[in-house]
Amino acid sequence: MGYFGANRAAWTFLVIVYTSVNAAAGDHTLIADLGLDILPDKAKINISLEEYTSAISTFLKSKDDTFEPTPKLKIYKLGKPIQQKLSKGIVKMVFPIPTSSDEVESAALRLLLPPQHEDPQVVTIRVTQILSTRRRRFLYEDTIYLSKHSSKWCELDVTQAVASWMRGQRNLGLELLCVGCRNNLNANVAAITTLTYASHRRVKRSTDCSARHLTGKGRKEKCCRHEMRVTFAKLGYKEMRDIVEPKIYEAGYCQGLCPPNYNFATNHSRIQGLIHQLGKRDAKLLRSETALVPKTCCAPSKLGDLQILMVDSKDPSKLRVETWENMRVLECACS
Ligand SMILES: *[C@@H]1O[C@H](CO)[C@@H](O)[C@H](O)[C@H]1NC(C)=O
Numbered sequence: 204m205g206y207f208g209a210n211r212a213a214w215t216f217l218v219i220v221y222t223s224v225n226a227a228a229g230d231h232t233l234i235a236d237l238g239l240d241i242l243p244d245k246a247k248i249n250i251s252l253e254e255y256t257s258a259i260s261t262f263l264k265s266k267d268d269t270f271e272p273t274p275k276l277k278i279y280k281l282g283k284p285i286q287q288k289l290s291k292g293i294v295k296m297v298f299p300i301p302t303s304s305d306e307v308e309s310a311a312l313r314l315l316l317p318p319q320h321e322d323p324q325v326v327t328i329r330v331t332q333i334l335s336t337r338r339r340r341f342l343y344e345d346t347i348y349l350s351k352h353s354s355k356w357c358e359l360d361v362t363q364a365v366a367s368w369m370r371g372q373r374n375l376g377l378e379l380l381c382v383g384c385r386n387n388l389n390a391n392v393a394a395i396t397t398l399t400y401a402s403h404r405r406v407k408r409s410t411d412c413s414a415r416h417l418t419g420k421g422r423k424e425k426c427c428r429h430e431m432r433v434t435f436a437k438l439g440y441k442e443m444r445d446i447v448e449p450k451i452y453e454a455g456y457c458q459g460l461c462p463p464n465y466n467f468a469t470n471h472s473r474i475q476g477l478i479h480q481l482g483k484r485d486a487k488l489l490r491s492e493t494a495l496v497p498k499t500c501c502a503p504s505k506l507g508d509l510q511i512l513m514v515d516s517k518d519p520s521k522l523r524v525e526t527w528e529n530m531r532v533l534e535c536a537c538s
């Protein structure tokens with residue numbers, strides 16, 4: 204009981220932190236700015252294991268990404284029958300996930316929840332990782348919208364637990380606590396789906412920063428593309444958590460010095476660089492304070508799109524692919 208109480212306090216604290224970060228991020232226009240104005244109604248989302256598996260397999264097959272290796276999909280069914288204690292709303296499940304040196308991008312527990320004829324249809328499910336007889340680690344909590352008439356699929360994030368089992372932590376399973384559920388789970392179709400990478404995941408491109416971009420004096424880097432990994436869920440917008448894949452992507456950014464005549468983006472930048480130099484020389488000669496034309500800046504010169512897999516807002520039982528334009532830097536230049 205003591206542990207439960209401490210855990211609840213930690214969770215409340217997290218919620219407060221999350222909500223304030225969320226508020227700081229401002230209104231909910233990010234998704235619209237990126238070109239998606241209709242979002243699926245969360246209460247209606249019903250993505251079956253089959254739909255997820257087939258959509259994500261197609262998505263990953265067609266993915267042509269020179270920055271990130273494509274993750275591999277694996278599906279794990281229950282290892283042994285689950286134990287349900289309906290009176291307490293507690294379910295224990297063990298999935299046979301082997302140890303591995305792979306890196307987990309994401310892992311989700313997919314459940315088919317039975318219909319709930321009487322109120323409430325809105326329930327709260329919390330999933331924890333069983334660490335020992337008494338200890339639990341909080342993983343995820345969500346509001347789930349059940350249906351009055353038919354079963355419905357839900358998805359719970361269990362990435363942390365799967366990552367720890369793959370690293371070799373003893374797999375004692377997961378514990379689900381459902382506040383308000385009145386029927387037992389359809390446990391025979393429960394599954395954990397994982398997306399993993401082989402451990403050496405980085406793909407370096409020739410345009411990325413490397414030793415050849417270092418200038419002699421002070422060894423400061425010249426303008427080049429740096430890595431910037433973006434985790435959608437951490438951006439502070441709740442809707443971003445609805446992106447099915449990718450959860451993380453390599454966006455890149457540009458930074459570095461722009462010495463004269465170096466990697467100019469346009470003919471204009473070449474000229475601006477010259478004018479800057481001339482101005483500097485004149486200022487030295489005349490000891491004048493005249494405003495200098497600035498140096499050229501290191502900036503994106505070529506951008507690329509990002510394909511994302513999301514729930515179809517028109518049919519919340521299907522996934523669809525969207526393209527967000529100019530979501531990442533491919534090349535940098537001085538402009
Ligand atoms: C959810 O999907 C399952 C299987 O795809 C289907 O049998 C069920 O009727 C759906 N439930 C709702 C509420 O649409």
Ligand SMILES: *[C@@H]1O[C@H](CO)[C@@H](O)[C@H](O)[C@H]1NC(C)=O
Nearest residue numbers: 466467468469470471472473
């Ligand atoms: C500079 O102008 C020439 C002639 O129009 C063009 O061929 C060349 O691509 C331009 N260079 C850059 C970097 O824009």
